[in-house]
Amino acid sequence: MKQVNIGGVPEHFNLAWYLTLKDGEYKNEGINLRWHDYYGGTGAMCKALRNKDIDIAVILTEGIVKDIIAGNPSKIVQTFVQTPLIWGIHVAAKSNYKTINDLKGTKAAISRYGSGSHLMAYINAENNQWNLDNDLNFEVIKNLDGAVEGLTNEVADYFLWEKFTTKPLVDNGTFRSVGNCPSPWPCFVIAVREEFIENNETELKTILDIINNTTADFKDIPSIDKTIANRYEQKLEDVQEWLTLTEWSQEVIDKKTIENVQNKLLKLNIIPNKVDYNTLIHKL
Incomplete structure (x- = not known):
């Protein structure tokens, strides 16, 4: 075999x-x-x-x-x-950020460099006409559990992950969704x-x-x-x-x-x- x-x-x-x-x-x-x-x-x-x-x-x-x-x-x-893939854009439930544009220049949680969450942060930035050099910052959090910890403790400000996978975390009040970013392929x-x-x-x-x-x-x-x-x-x-x-x-x-x-x-x-x-x- x-x-x-x-x-x-x-x-x-x-x-x-x-x-x-x-x-x-x-x-x-x-x-x-x-x-x-x-x-x-x-x-x-x-x-x-x-x-x-x-x-x-x-x-x-x-x-x-x-x-x-x-x-x-x-x-x-x-x-x-x-x-x-429909990427949900998430912030901590108690965060002051209400819209995608509020996140300009803040820190994105990413699983690792080269990951989907990293690359799609660039796509989201471009979609919103941000400056890719000045308006993107990253914090490596490894996985979804790391994102929960990172956003809750304000180590990072927002996190892109597949919308339906993270929906239970929105429903239970861990995250709040501020929008979506579909992959263009x-x-x-x-x-x-x-x-x-x-x-x-x-x-x-x-x-x-x-x-x-x-x-x-x-x-x-x-x-x-x-x-x-x-x-x-x-x-x-x-x-x-x-x-x-x-x-x-x-x-x-x-x-x-x-x-x-x-x-x-x-x-x-x-x-x-x-x-x-x-x-x-x-x-x-």
């Missing part, structure tokens, strides 16, 4: 992986797929790919594009979630170490076939909204709203999208240069 390590955030987007693992679908094909939760998000997964701790990552598009350009020996093999892709692609293409195709078969009909799974609400401790109406906003993909990310991501990252000085489509993508 071939052991394969895969990483992702422990969020509702990845429930399809849990369901296919629970049903033993990979083991039936001779693959021992081991899932690893990465609470630190994209930056932590980029590091894990580089260190060969994982072979595959379900990861934010902008984060892995940046890291491949910075030397991560991996390739994007497929889009996983086609729709944008499909949010999650599947990235794989180049060495793994070269040596295990058959197994990789099998893994993708299994997960794609499930995501294609994900919304039709009986009581899937209740399953998500229970597993991720979210309100049923929030899950139902999220399901209407979310579309999975079984396709390779296209050239136009990759061009858009690179143009935006280059403009924000997050990447030093653009690279060819085939430097980032591997078509199986």
